Amino acid sequence: MSRGPRAELAEKIAGEVVLSDDPGATLRKWRTDFEIAQTDLADALDVSPSVVSDYESGRRGNPGIEVVRRTVAALLDIDEQRGGTHIRQYTRVLSAGFDSEVVHDLREYGATIPTQRFYRAIDATELVSGTHDTIAGHTVIDSIEVIRRLSSDEFYDLYGESTNRALVFTNVTRGESPLVALRVVKPTPHAVVLHGIEPDDVWEHATDLARIEGFSLAVTSADLEEMLDGLRELP
Template sequence: MRKWREMFKVSQVEVSRNMSVSPSVISDYEKGRRTPGSFFIKRFVESLLSIDENRGWTIVKKLAKSMHIHLDSIEDMCEFEEPISVSELIELVRGKLLTTSDFGKIIYGYTVLDSIKTILSLTGNEFYQIMGMTSERALIFTRVSAGRSPMVAVRTSPLKPAAVVLHGPRKVDELAIRLAELEKIPLILSMHRTVRDVIRSLRIICERT
């Protein structure tokens, strides 16, 4: 625990405040006076990530870069403690289901990607790494013009998201819809006015879970 706390450049006081425990509790765990359970470790890791998020993801970005993963294209991401249905996702993003079915998919989290940065800056392997992080999650592409490029990228990836949400276009390319049908991935068009509105709505369920 101490190794990870120091790696994230977080003091005992900072992490204890974030976890709503006393600094002595953190000290006891780090010195081996107590043995942390899985729930405490989960809260500890979430606290480190929360603190790093408030600092602009400085450490996470360094770690990702060391693994050759570029996070500039990722605008937001979250893993739910409890899964949600596609219909709940549609409601959150003020969406319209473009495929004939939601294919019974369950959503365990989401990743919001800037489609332009994704296409311009990521190699195929880097995109596949992100796809691996989004299995059983909703992949949300922002600043989309027609939706064809994101769905072609999803189609060629060996790992698939549970759902794809597009934000930006007034009308989605028919090929994008056909590819989603072939892959049995629910394709959703978000009607939120801005990207910030999309993320804010998703954060509601993220914070609730």
Template sequence: MRAWRERFDLQTSEVAEWMDVSPSVLTDYERGRRRSPGVQFVRRFAEALIALDLEKYRGRHVRELVGVLGLTRAVLAIGEYVYPVTAQDVCDAVKGEFVASEDRADVPVYGFTVIDSIQAILTMSGYDYLLLFGRSLNRVVAFTKVGSGRSPLVAIRVFPIKAHPVVVLHGPEHVDRVAIRIAEAERVPLILSKVGSVKELIEAFQSLGKMP
């Protein structure tokens, strides 16, 4: 919930006021001090984000999010975590190994996006990449059907992105040296996954962040 609120550039107090709840209640949910909120609370929370975005930003964040979610051919799975995990947790879950920026293994991760790299190349524009990476603060972005891993890292290098995600590559036996150098230069934790299939990869991401 915190990740979504921050994605919409909103303060806890204003979201809580719109929902007519105490800010401390919302903070407790965000920090895992309360059990997972019910469906009605989450629906009300989502309504607050949309309404406040329309009021404060003329719907800018909603339009950006729709742009990302509209990349249906390239996006295989997307999800948010109830509780944050670390890049190291991600690495363990996907049976991976760090190939760059392992010193940032403790960076928090609040959600995941799994991308079909071939469809991304065929269908995603430069603006689509900006939307994807620009809204990927504290997320893991996994690329499947990867040849060498160079293209996703070049995209990160080329576009003026302030918030670099954790990147997982699935498919190659070895990662391109240029990709590794870019990841090190940009301080991007880069993980090579060894799980057998894309289905297993998605299931590994979905299994994370469910328990405090």
């Protein structure tokens, strides 16, 4: 009998924590990814918030297997009680065969939003306007890992439910490789964002390719974690 999505995700989180050189930091990463406050996690575990803080900071040393198991279960329980948004998000990434080294974030929105609202959330500057001015989701991917590890069919899976979305490429130097890849994979998303560079750093042919393909092209130099935090504010 195959395991359910929750069991697969629980195994992934627990494995990352146990194998991490800094288990507390890894626990903190997952808690913040699930947008759960230390106080809420502490309530679910029936401990004081200082206990959670001590584990995450390393003041209590490495958490044992039982602590990790209970913490992971509590994170998933809280998310399910809130509607299971993050479980569904990570399940979709895992079911497509991706991991956190390839996909930083993948979400569908409850309704379409203006592309400019998306850009404001990640402090992006638009270089080319696309033929569409709204999106209904986003995918944040590592440009090097995507090109190195994924086939064209797997790349298309990154679009999630629809091409009506923004693809954000991290680990970008000039944006040449992502833009060339988008010439091969059809159809293209509504918006493409090159993360980690300034407008003057963009490959000289990038804007021409964006106009030919009809997608909006933008850049942002925001810190990765700050950008992901901004995306969590979207509906």
